[in-house]
Amino acid sequence: MSDKDKVRVRFAPSPTGHLHIGGARTALFNWLFARHNNGTFVLRIEDTDRSRSTEDYIESILEGLRWLGLDWDEGPFRQTDRFDIYRSYIDKLLAEGKAYYCYCSPEELEERRKEAQAKGLPPRYDRRCRKLKEPIPGRTPSVRFKMPETGQTIVDDLIRGKITFENSQLDDLIIMRSDGTPTYNFVVVVDDVDMNITHVIRGDDHLNNTPKQIHIYNALGYTPPRFAHLPMILGSDKTRLSKRHGATSVIAYRDAGYLSDALVNYLVRLGWSYGDQEVFSREELIKYFSLENIGKSAAVFNPEKLLWLNSEYMKSTPPEKLCDLVRPFLIQKGIIKEDEELDKEWLKKAIKTLVERCRTLEELSNALRYYISEYVEIEPKAKEKFLNEKSKPYLIELRDALMTIDDFSAGALEKVFMSIIEKHNIKLGALAQPVRVAMTGTTVSPGIFDVLEIVGKEKALKRLNRALELI
């Protein structure tokens, strides 16, 4: 493959908010397509709307992409740095008579739009300035693109096939505002040309813009790239995913304790599939990804399935790594101090017992609390049910037995428990549950021998004594 037909794709978010789920999936599909084809992934910030774009959002979007592991090869380019380029293209179109000045004010336009809509007519621009010979004094014009009025435009979409649009339906869109700044539909074309983009992979909310953009490519004398329009991601009510549906920013999922690989895996399966496979490594994703396997219909975002996938990834992440990942959560909850170091081997052991019952890092950090803290708070209900006169003698006997042993391993502890329950002919639960409440404050935890081993002799005895005092 020569450099000329090397795949070049881009992700072009506008910094008017955090990186959201939909944008992240678009970025992911572009990234995957680039990596699969040994191509180039370009990052471009679409910030021509200066009033709505902010630096903080740019940084947040980059942070989101980095967290997801979607590294870019070029950029981030910013459109605000490229205004002179756009200006030269606009002058060229103007000079060639392919664009014209429009002196209508936004207010007039708005009024006419309302009127048209009230009459049930399409709210399109009436092209009145198109035939103007002289400028209208006292007004600063915008620039409109001359759209062909007849014929058809065919968008040959890589996902949807050929789509035909009637040119008569297309509007003479504004390509430069009266303040001299260019608009989206124009800059997107200029940039994609300028950056040699070969494939435009984006949400299908852009499908209706595509024929207009194709005409701009043509007017500029360039061949349009290939297009691939991705189906939308919907909320549970089947409308476009938005803030109303809860957490939609990628960063919010990170902060809620999701693993980036899990989110990526979930997102890729929203619209893309590979037979019956559900869980993919990054390498597999890059290897198997193709536009052909992307579906056409919109997908509903399902938090339950994300949670399941996250738990799968929790289980397959090495405990070593989980130690580092959970640390910020422990600090944030005040379970450990900012500079506090935990014994790594001990923490790994603790995490191993918890990981299969925690679906997120957040849950894991919560569960870790009773291993780390000095004392536990005992739930009243649990105390009532298990810390009572009935269990007291067994707890005393256990405490006395535990005081005498040096080997506090799960195996050794099990022997101690067994000898007590056999002696009194009781079930293991009759002893294990009260001990569990004493150790963790709740009736739910990993296996009691593991819990005791990890809590350790000293703390375990303290907690047992404290529990006995409550009876």
Next chain:
RNA sequence: GGUCCCAUCGUCUAGAGGCCUAGGACAUAGCCCUCUCAAGGCUAAGACACGGGUUCGAUUCCCGUUGGGACCGCCA
């Protein structure tokens, strides 16, 4: 309103005319395992929107209906 897109279990999807008694996954229910809770194993329930064609044969192809979505900005 106009234009465009879409349509398989509640949800994500497999399915490229006979392999379909429509497969998998999440969620749900039951059972097993069991010191609790998970995890795991097994089982159950659950879908081709509807109507016409085309064909020996349609989930699969075509048309229409219905339903849903997107876009129609001096937003991107």
